[in-house]
Amino acid sequence: MAVKASPKSKSVWFCTSCGNEFPKWMGQCPACKEWNTLQEREMISGVSGGRGAQHVPGASRKPVRLKEVEATGEDRISLGSTEVDRLLGGGIVKGSLVLIGGEPGIGKSTLSLQLPLQSPHLKTLYVTGEESVKQVKMRADRLGGDSSNCLIFSETLMDSILAEAEEAAPDLMIVDSVQTMYCSGVESTAGSVSQIKETAARLLRFAKESGIPVILIGHITKEGAIAGPKILEHIVDVVLQFEGENRGAYRVLRSIKNRFGSTSELAVFEMTGTGLREVSNPSELLIPQHEDGLSGTAVAAMLDGVRPFLFEVQALVSSAVYGTAQRSATGFDVRRLNMLLAVLERRAGFKLSQKDVFLNMAGGLRVTDPAADLAVVCAVLSSNFDFPIPNDVCFAGEVGLSGEIRPVSQAERRATEAARLGFKKVFLSSYTRFDRKPQGIEVVKVADIPALVKALFR
Numbered sequence: 001m002a003v004k005a006s007p008k009s010k011s012v013w014f015c016t017s018c019g020n021e022f023p024k025w026m027g028q029c030p031a032c033k034e035w036n037t038l039q040e041r042e043m044i045s046g047v048s049g050g051r052g053a054q055h056v057p058g059a060s061r062k063p064v065r066l067k068e069v070e071a072t073g074e075d076r077i078s079l080g081s082t083e084v085d086r087l088l089g090g091g092i093v094k095g096s097l098v099l100i101g102g103e104p105g106i107g108k109s110t111l112s113l114q115l116p117l118q119s120p121h122l123k124t125l126y127v128t129g130e131e132s133v134k135q136v137k138m139r140a141d142r143l144g145g146d147s148s149n150c151l152i153f154s155e156t157l158m159d160s161i162l163a164e165a166e167e168a169a170p171d172l173m174i175v176d177s178v179q180t181m182y183c184s185g186v187e188s189t190a191g192s193v194s195q196i197k198e199t200a201a202r203l204l205r206f207a208k209e210s211g212i213p214v215i216l217i218g219h220i221t222k223e224g225a226i227a228g229p230k231i232l233e234h235i236v237d238v239v240l241q242f243e244g245e246n247r248g249a250y251r252v253l254r255s256i257k258n259r260f261g262s263t264s265e266l267a268v269f270e271m272t273g274t275g276l277r278e279v280s281n282p283s284e285l286l287i288p289q290h291e292d293g294l295s296g297t298a299v300a301a302m303l304d305g306v307r308p309f310l311f312e313v314q315a316l317v318s319s320a321v322y323g324t325a326q327r328s329a330t331g332f333d334v335r336r337l338n339m340l341l342a343v344l345e346r347r348a349g350f351k352l353s354q355k356d357v358f359l360n361m362a363g364g365l366r367v368t369d370p371a372a373d374l375a376v377v378c379a380v381l382s383s384n385f386d387f388p389i390p391n392d393v394c395f396a397g398e399v400g401l402s403g404e405i406r407p408v409s410q411a412e413r414r415a416t417e418a419a420r421l422g423f424k425k426v427f428l429s430s431y432t433r434f435d436r437k438p439q440g441i442e443v444v445k446v447a448d449i450p451a452l453v454k455a456l457f458r
Contacts, residue, residue, distance in 0.1 A: 013038040014193060015229075032230075041194070074260055077171065077213065080119030083269070083278045084111075087253060088238065089261020092172070095211045096260065097204050099178075099233065100253075101218040101226040102242025107251050107269070107276055108217050110143065111242070112174050114275050115215075117145025124149065125170040129156040129180030143275040156190060158183045158199055162206055169212075175203065176217040178232070193229045200235045233257065245331070248364020250285075251276065255305075264305035283421055286311035286363045292391055296383030300375030301396040301414035301426065302367065308410070308417040310394055312362035313372065315379035320356050331361030332376065333368070340377055340399055347403030348449040350384065370398040371408040374427060377449065378456060387457055392424040403449045405429040415441055427452065 014021045015038055020031040028035050076091030085091045092098065102108045109131075116124035117140060128136055133152050140147050151168060155161050158181055165173055175181065181199045182190040189195070200216070207214045216236065218226045226233060233239050239257040244250055253267040268279040279285060287299060287310050296315045301308065320326065329337045337359055344350045357380060361367050374397035382389050396414045398406040407429040408414070415426050415438035423441060430445040437443070446452045 011040050014041055015039075077122065078119065079115050079122075079172075081115060081278065082280070083267035084115070084253070087240065087255055087265050087267045089258060092213045092215075093237070093260045094213055095207050096213050096237040097200075097207050097216065097235070098213065098238040098240065099216045099218050099226070099236040100240045100242065101220050103220060106242045106244060107271060108242055109176055110139070110271075110275050111253075111269075112176055112215060112217055113139060114143055114145065116150040116172065116174070117143055117147055119172075120146035120149045122149065122171040123151070123168075124172045124174065125151045125153060125165055125168055127153045127155060127161055127173065127175045129154075129175075130177060142273075156180050156182060158202055162202065165206065165212070166210070169210075172213055172215070174215045174217070177219060178203075178216045179219050196232055197229055197235075200232050204235055243366055245364035245366075250279070250282070250363045250365060252304075252365065262306070266304050266307060268309075281309075282363075283309040283311070283417065286365070287421060293388045295386045295388045296379055298375040298379040298382060298389050299391075299394040299423070300367075300369075300372040301394045301418050302369045302372055303408075303410055303414055304369065308413045310418060310421060310423075311365060311367075313375040313379045314360040314362060315376070315383045316356075316358040317352070317380060317383040318356050320354050325352075325354055326356040326358070328357075329359040331364060331366050332359055332372070336373075337376065339401070340373060341380070343399060343401060343403055344377065344380070344449065348453065350381070352380075352384070355384070369408075370406075371396045371414070373397060373399040374405060374452070378427075378452070381453065381457065385457060389456065390425075392422065393427070393456075394418045394423050394425075395427045397427065397429045397446075399449070405431075405446050405448060405452065407432040412436065412438055415443060427456070 012021045012023060013025050015029040015032060020029065022038065025038050029037050074093045076093055078085055078091045100108055100112065113126065113136065116122065116126060126136065133154050136152050151170065153164055178196060178199055179191040182195045183198045183202065186194050186198050203214050203216065220226050237259045241254045241256050243252045243254060249270050251269045251271060253269065255263045255265050257263060268282040269276040270279050298313050299310050300313055301310050327334055327338055341352050341357060345352055359376065374395040377399055378389060378395055396408050396411060398408055400406050411428055411432045412434050418426050419438055419441035425442045425444055427444045427446060430447040432445060444455055446455055
């Protein structure tokens with residue numbers, strides 16, 4: 001008579017930062033290089049039917065020839081938001097898992113509740129693990145919209161959530177947030193690496209089997225990354241990042257990962273008293289809205305992904321009061337600001353080391369496009385000379401360490417957007433090449449900072 005082998009237990013060490021597992025403890029995780037992040041967990045081997053034996057629903061157990069696979073288009077559902085639909089590639093794909101991350105108070109819950117209120121044609125199951133049903137009702141009344149086809153379920157246990165979802169059979173399910181959910185079979189608290197991995201895996205399995213798209217709301221860490229293991233971003237189909245200053249009015253929803261569309265898209269929203277308002281043309285809101293003749297302002301022609309838009313850069317240069325010059329930047333990397341100031345002093349002879357320099361990106365946007373360098377330099381020089389730059393002039397160029405103006409990508413699209421908004425002149429690098437010269441705007445090419453000063457402040 002054969003003796004059935006009993007399950008054996010062993011200890012493994014997993015990283016709370018990236019989720020990788022190792023057979024022994026180490027001070028530094030070899031995968032993500034973080035220190036003191038390995039925690040011990042007991043694993044049971046020899047048990048049949050465990051999670052390791054599961055397969056992706058709908059996947060074939062036998063390999064098939066790629067040319068024999070029928071390529072059909074994705075079945076998409078409109079969410080009632082033009083900007084969100086465009087960001088997703090034309091609507092949310094049935095059976096997909098979408099993750100939306102962002103800082104606290106940035107508007108994640110507001111956006112996730114606005115979607116079902118704007119699309120009453122979809123039966124939506126809104127699962128909240130952070131708020132009560134009454135709190136969600138109060139927020140829905142403030143946002144407005146049609147809530148007749150939106151079901152609210154306040155629960156954190158995944159078994160109950162999936163059972164309710166199977167019974168309700170909604171067209172869309174929203175979970176706010178993944179860090180508050182837990183599975184009864186995992187011996188750890190909600191928000192731990194194990195719970196987040198298992199919760200995401202079960203929701204992915206549910207979405208693929210039922211064809212119901214699921215939107216997850218995720219928290220982020222103080223470094224700006226989505227909280228939990230990195231495998232969470234690998235599991236989901238789409239990752240959207242909410243960005244912007246909490247004190248500012250504008251929010252940017254950026255596509256970080258999209259298995260069904262482009263990642264070179266972004267959507268701009270304005271936070272109002274009644275929720276998030278779509279900004280179809282952000283350039284008209286971010287360009288100068290003040291009287292002529294003010295120094296220290298310049299307009300940058302930026303390209304974020306494939307979408308060009310223009311915004312105002314504001315600078316203030318004044319004498320250092322306490323002897324040590326201050327450097328402050330809002331929406332711009334202060335280290336890059338210091339580099340640009342060093343280039344102005346070393347390559348162009350402008351003495352700014354004993355002056356305070358304050359920089360602000362209008363609208364509370366965070367700018368990472370190197371093409372904004374030229375506008376930053378012009379705004380600083382305009383404030384330093386107290387010489388206003390005309391409102392119908394914009395800039396697009398990267399500043400090198402030698403003081404040269406480097407060309408930027410898709411300069412033609414930037415110039416065309418500026419011409420459409422009524423700008424008369426755009427400053428670009430002298431090394432810029434056009435396939436077709438922009439119409440309706442004068443292109444001024446400059447090679448370096450001294451040439452820029454002569455052309456702009458003469």
